[in-house]
Amino acid sequence: MQAPAAVAASAKVTPLPPAAERPRRVPHNKRREADAPGVWERIKDHPCYSEEAHHYFARMHVAVAPGCNIQCNYCNRKYDCSNESRPGVVSNRLTPEGAVEKVRDVAARMPQLSVVGVAGPGDGLFQADRTLRTFELLRREMPDLTLCLSTNGLALPDHIDALKALDIGHVTITINYLDPEIGAEIHPWVFHNHRRWRGVEAARILHERQMEGLERATAAGVLVKVNSVLIPGINDDHMAEVNRAVRARGAFLHNVMPLISDPAHGTVFGLDGRRGPTPAELHVVRESLSNDARLMKHCRQCRADAVGMLGEDQCQTVHAGGGCGSAKDDPDAASEAREAWRAVVADSRAAQQTDAERADALVRAVAPAGDDRLVAVCTRGGGRVNLHFGKATEFHVYAVGADGIRFAGIRRADNYCLGGYGESERLDTILSVLEDVSAMVCVKVGAGPRRRLEAAGIACHEDTRLETIETTLADWYAAAVPGSGAARAEAGPA
Structure with missing residues (x-):
């Protein structure tokens, strides 16, 4: 939905400076996500903390926290809602015991499961006894799983002490502002110390407690x-300050997410016509903050009962007691299956890391100074180009x-394709989603959509080898950039 003129006028995002004036990006090495000793071991299987891990591992959210202690103008908690994929939405609420039963069932059928988290549908610490009891039971029964919490x-x-006692080593905090005047536009009230606070004072309390x-x-x-949450016209010009403040206080990752404001969701912002940022605007803001590998860019803004790989939510098909038989009744067998999967992933990611570093070095060697192109990749996972354009429900975008x-x-x-037809x-x-993209890489694209994409200035590159994304992008770049092919021949194969 288009925003009213007043909102649109106040929602412009400052463009990036010329490439030559921007900070130099760190070399492409996914392990830079973990530049402190021991951190890689803590994030390598966590799909939300490592962009690399999300190609291999699944997460599960258990909806044991229904109540919330703040009001957000971008949130509307809904129950028994199967057709919305966004935070605050669940199909059913669970008791701590019911959550463990459901995790047991999912773990028996999904060896990729590595993380179980509490992400609502309210706040995980408003009714902390429910969340902590869930973690206690899960830690006792499935100690190899990583436990994770999201909170306002x-x-x-x-x-903090209770979380540490249960070895909860990953916590996500939603922080949208530093200035309480801005915060009051996002959060109309908070409930703290047995009292409801409103306006700027509420925002001040929330800010101080978050810090x-x-x-x-x-x-x-x-x-x-x-x-x-990036909200055009409210906190978009404020995001750099938020980034500096949270990084100065030790935040490991910063995830800048777009406002979801479909009026059908019933949120205040949606009903008021407050628009979300375009993908291009979101990219500009992220790039202005991204001078290292500590900006999360693969978030899917998951439901509070999400299950499965990021981008392939299975919450509607997974139900407790779904007939896993002996596997469900044998937790040791499920644990062994998870361990076997980790061994398979270790072998695969070592080879892919080598390919990625080689491809990155090649592109750097042949690229003209200041060149920077966005490329959309069609992938079903595994870090490879392995999907037809018509079947893609999301695009992995790379800067090359x-x-x-x-x-x-x-x-x-x-x-694009539905029932065999475009x-x-x-x-x-x-085309709107890819408005600032230079090229699209996939296994196959039909003649009709190819014409439309190329007419919009998006070059189409087909590659049926099912190669790693980085290798395919290096090959595309060598063919697409004038003069780089000869330089590539001197540099050797990717």
Whole structure:
């Protein structure tokens, strides 16, 4: 939906400076996500903390936290809702015991499962006894799984010791502002110390508690990811300050997410016509913050009962007691299957890491100074180009050029092909989503959509080898950039 003129006028995002004036990006090496000793072991199987891990591992959210202690103008918690994929939405609420039963069932059928988290549908620490009891039971029964918490941070300072006692080493805090005047436009009230606070005072209390919780959590050795919802016209010009503040207090990752504001969701912002950022605007803001590998760009803004790989949610098909038989009744067998999967992934990711570094070095060697192009990749996972354009429901976007090959984010759109036929309206949406992209790489693309994409300035590259994304992008770049083919021949194969 288009925003009213007043909103649109106030929602412009400052463009990036010329490439030559921007900070130099770090070399492409996914392990730079973990530049502190021992951190790689803590994130290598966590799909939300490592962009690399999300190609291999699944997560599960258990909806044991229905109540919330703040109101957000971008949130509307819904129950028994199967057709919405966004935070705050679940199909059913669970008791701690019911959550463990459901995790047991999913773990028996999904060896990729590595993380179980509490992400609502309210706040995980507003009714902390439910969340902590869930973690206690899971830690006792499935100690190899990573346990994770998402919170707005208002109650976090009160529960750091309890979280550490249960070895909860990953916490996500949603922090959208530093200035309470801005915060009051996002959060109309908070409930703290048995009282409801409103307006700027409410926003001040929330801010102070968030900063305290962040500082105490990082001091306790917790890896903290900060989520920030980018809201055009409210906090878009403020995001650099938020980034500096949370990084200074030890945040491990910063995830800048787009506002979801479909009026059908019933949120205040949606009903008021407040638009979300375009993919291009979101990219500009992320790039202005991204001078290292500590900006999360693969978030899917998951439901509070999400199950499976990021981008392939199975929450509607997974039900407790689904007939796993002996596997469900034998937790040791499920644990052994997870361990076997980790061994398979270790072998695969070592080879892919080598390919990625070689491809990145090649692109850097042949790219003209200042060159920087966005390329959309069609993939069903595994870090490979392995999907037809018509079946893609999301595009993995990479920046390719003088700074090498850098993952730039996920852009979602309904797939073009439906029942064997292309949908013109869906292609219109895809073209809008890819408005700033130079090329699209896939296994196959039909003649019709190819014409539309190329007419919009998006070159199409087909590759049926099912190679790694980085290798395929290096090959595309060598063919697409004038003069780089000869330089590539001297540099050797990717």
